[in-house]
Amino acid sequence: EIVMTQSPATLSVSPGERATLSCRASQSVSNNLAWYQQKPGQAPRLLIYGSSTRATGIPVRFSGSGSGTEFTLTISSLQSEDFAVYYCQQYNNWPPETFGRGTKVEIK
Amino acid sequence: EVQLLESGGGLVQPGGSLRLSCAASGFPFSSYAMSWVRQAPGKGLEWVSGISGSGVSTYYADSVKGRFTVSRDNSKNTLFLQMNSLRVEDTAVYYCTKVWRQQMERVFFDYWGQGTPVTVSS
Numbered sequence: 001e002i003v004m005t006q007s008p009a010t011l012s013v014s015p016g017e018r019a020t021l022s023c024r025a026s027q028s029v030s031n032n033l034a035w036y037q038q039k040p041g042q043a044p045r046l047l048i049y050g051s052s053t054r055a056t057g058i059p060v061r062f063s064g065s066g067s068g069t070e071f072t073l074t075i076s077s078l079q080s081e082d083f084a085v086y087y088c089q090q091y092n093n094w095p096p097e098t099f100g101r102g103t104k105v106e107i108k
Numbered sequence: 109e110v111q112l113l114e115s116g117g118g119l120v121q122p123g124g125s126l127r128l129s130c131a132a133s134g135f136p137f138s139s140y141a142m143s144w145v146r147q148a149p150g151k152g153l154e155w156v157s158g159i160s161g162s163g164v165s166t167y168y169a170d171s172v173k174g175r176f177t178v179s180r181d182n183s184k185n186t187l188f189l190q191m192n193s194l195r196v197e198d199t200a201v202y203y204c205t206k207v208w209r210q211q212m213e214r215v216f217f218d219y220w221g222q223g224t225p226v227t228v229s230s
Contacts, residue, residue, distance in 0.1 A: 026170045032215035035155075043203055043220040044153065055218065087153055091214045099153040 002026050002093050006086075006100035012108040019075040021103045023088035028068045032092035035064055035073045038102075039084045047086075048073065075105070083107055110134040110219045112204045117224030124194050128224060130187040130204030138162070138182040141207035144189050145218060146200035146226075156202070158187060161210035172198075194228045201225050 003026040013019045023033065031051040036044040046055040048064035051071060063078040075082055088100045116128040130142070143158040157178040158167045161170050166178050177190040187204055205217035 032214055036217075041223050044217075045220070046216065046218050049208070049216045049218075089216060091216050094212070094214060095155070095158070096169050097155045097215060098143070099155070101152045 004092050004100035006103045012060045012106050013078050014108045016066050016077050021022040021086055023071040023100050025069045025090055029092035031067045033071050034089045036087045037084045042102055096105040112221030114221045114224035117226045119227045121230050125192045132185045137185040142187045143182045143205045145205050148200040149153045158212040160212055167212050183199040188206045196228050199228045
């Protein structure tokens with residue numbers, strides 16, 4: 001089973017600033033990596049798949065990059081609605097599809 | 109608009125059973141695989157089970173294999189999760205998710221229901 005490690009666990013950012021979230025896989029997952037956003041009391045929402053492709057309706061301020069074992073989610077200018085927990089998920093080696101433990105983006 | 113509406117969660121004693129349902133709409137149900145993903149209180153996400161669009165192929169996490177059974181009724185656009193021999197550690201919110209393709213191969217989850225809570229406690 002591939003282990004996904006996200007860092008940092010918590011990221012404190014001011015509105016309008018850039019946020020950079022990291023996700024590392026215990027072995028190569030090629031570009032089969034997705035990112036999800038979860039707000040309190042809500043279901044997760046797909047942001048990015050294929051490492052860098054934005055899902056339908058996702059603002060351009062969200063971008064993903066990376067391949068192999070190292071991946072990054074960047075939020076170029078944080079809006080108030082972006083404060084949430086973000087999860088990465090690999091889908092190269094299955095089952096199971098595995099998630100990271102999440103990065104909480106909080107207001108600084 | 110894709111909609112996924114889960115039901116069937118609740119409080120059950122250890123060793124008991126529950127059957128979750130997920131009513132789907134807004135897309136050709138039989139053309140897409142479906143999965144269940146759970147989230148224990150204050151914890152992260154864990155994939156639990158998946159089923160191909162035809163219902164022929166099913167997959168399970170090791171933690172639930174032999175206790176949970178996933179199925180679907182394509183005539184009623186409904187996904188099910190039969191959970192038997194429930195344990196305290198199965199306590200979680202269970203999300204019904206639509207998979208981006210028909211087969212459960214290299215999948216991510218493009219739509220999620222709001223979840224149904226399952227509590228296993230004596």
